[in-house]
Amino acid sequence: MISTNQLLRIVTWNFFRNLSNMKMKSFTFVVFYICFHIHQTQAELHCHCGGNKPNPFCSSDTCTVEGKGQCYHHIQKMPESGNIYESYGCFTEGTLRSSPFVCKPSTSEYLVQTCCNDEDYCNGEPIFLPPPETTVPEKSGLTSSHQATIISSVAGILLILVVVIFVLVKRRSTIKDPLSSSGSNGSSLSIKEGYVTDNKVSSEFDDWSSGSGAGQPLLVQRTIARQVQLQEVIGKGRYGEVYRGKWRGDENVAVKKFSSRDERSWFREAEIYQTVMLRHENVLGFIAADNKDVGTWTELWLLTEYHENGSLFDYLERTQVDQAGLFKLSISITSGLEHLHMEFLGTQAKPPIAHRDLKSKNILVKKNGECAIADLGLAVRHDSQTDTIDIPLNNKVGTIRYMAPEVLDETLNMRHFDSFKRADIYSLGLVFWEIARRADVGGQALEYELPYFDAVPNDPSVEDMRAVVCGKKQRPTAYPLWEQNDCLRGVYKIMCECWYENCSARLTALRVKKALKKLQDEEGIKIV
Secondary structure: OOOHHHHHHHHHHHHHHOOOOHHHHHHHHHHHHHHHHHHHOOOOEEEEOEEOOOOOOOOOOEEEEOOOOEEEEEEEEOOOOOOEEEEEEEEOHHHHHHOOOOOOOOOOOOEEEEEEOOOOOHHHOOOOOOOOOOOOOOOOOOOHHHHHHHHHHHHHHHHHHHHHHHHHHHHHHHOOOHHHOOHHHHHHHHHHHHHHHHHHHHHHHHHHHHOOOOOOOOOOOOOHHHHEEEEEEEEEOOOEEEEEEEEOOOEEEEEEEEOHHHHHHHHHHHHHHOOOOOOOOOEOOEEEEEEEEEOOEEEEEEEEEOOOOOEHHHHHHHOOEOHHHHHHHHHHHHHHHHHHHOOEOOOOOEOOEEOOOOOHHHEEEOOOOOEEEOOOOOOEEEEOOOOEEEOOOOOOOOOHHHOOHHHHOOOOOOOOHHHHHHHHHHHHHHHHHHHHHOEOEOOEOOOOOOOOOOOOOOOOOHHHHHHHHHHOOOOOOOOHHHHOOHHHHHHHHHHHHHOOOOHHHOOOHHHHHHHHHHHHHHHOOOOO
8 A cells, every 4th residue: 555655746746747848847846845745744643652561761651752753562472481561652753764674564473563653542453463474464554534634635736736837827828938039049058957957856756766865775675685695604692693695696795694583683783783874984884684484484684794804802812913903903993882872963863872782702803904893783772852762672681791880780870871881981991901912012912811811700690790890899900011011001091991980980982082093193103
């Protein structure tokens, strides 16, 4: 079923193509553009808010959104316990713009979600989890009130166009056509102006076809998996496996495969990767998300850029770095984290993002020696307009070894977004420590080890880390080799400013990057 906006565009564009006069086309386009945006403006939409699972964004039983906001109804079954949670609420226009997947229908037997904006409290209709091996159909069809809105809108626009054309034709008949007496030069100039105007109008309609106003979409979902041939496994984790794949026969890509039981993590990571203005040279490049039926189950794919050096963890295990390499790795990681933490305002606004699971295994090393931050499945975003934090709906936490003190002792302020960013800075300091151990100073470099390797077991529990980090207030130590080198001594000082017990005293990502570059300049180290 086509939407109101699509119907208006089709009817008006077909009418527009039949106009022969260029001035009439230009004027008609302006009128249509104004009418279209007037039609886009909607009144307030009231939705049910709440459910049997606490919703921190519901201050009462109802919520209200304006513009293109939508009501949502969400029901989820937990695979382990069998408990069923149901929630209602509102998605603002800003949330829908920055999170294009948030209203995507789910095909899982554990999750059903619907969005609507047909009428007030439209999310009150009951929804049910489907039996196994069935899919949830998208909500479709138009209500009678919606049909009436379409008919009245189309009739109003056509009436305006008829009146405008009549006035222009009437006026045209009283003014002598300039082309009949302007000679060859005038005729040539008028034709050229008409050509430019016509192209401009065509480009406007071409932009509409992408649906984003920013050109054609990068890739069409649900088709990319058919174009990729998997090669070999290059990594494993709690989510599943990572493969190297060949896309279109010759281009290497990384394919992260999620279990069908982990659909929420796949959905969340793809949603974060598609945040507006997220692309950065030090953030892993996202290509597409897709699912693929394989016999009796469904594989959930996330396609990203492929970096043959692998993770920073693997790279440091087999490679020593010189002082230039130390700064190149550290500054590029900090630049990526700074970009995530930064907020961009304007029409193409980017919300600030906190990673929440920064570690050497979630950082990839590029061919040029720089790094790219990956694995955004646990990331959170902040909406500055509503002062709300978009926390993922799953029970997973970050890696225990890299958790900040306030996370370990559960004193982190979940309502203050800067708290999440400060926890990232603590983890960043631990990553710097790992890199510094592998720095070649005077022909010597330490063996690679994980942070706190000498204080906790190989697989520490929260209690183990809490006793060391919060109880003993212990931090990774400097080594005599570092004390003899101005560069490593300066880097360790920056680490210590990332590890403060008082999280508000820690440096920001921008300050860390400036401190590293200042130290690099003082030591006269050039990065190629």
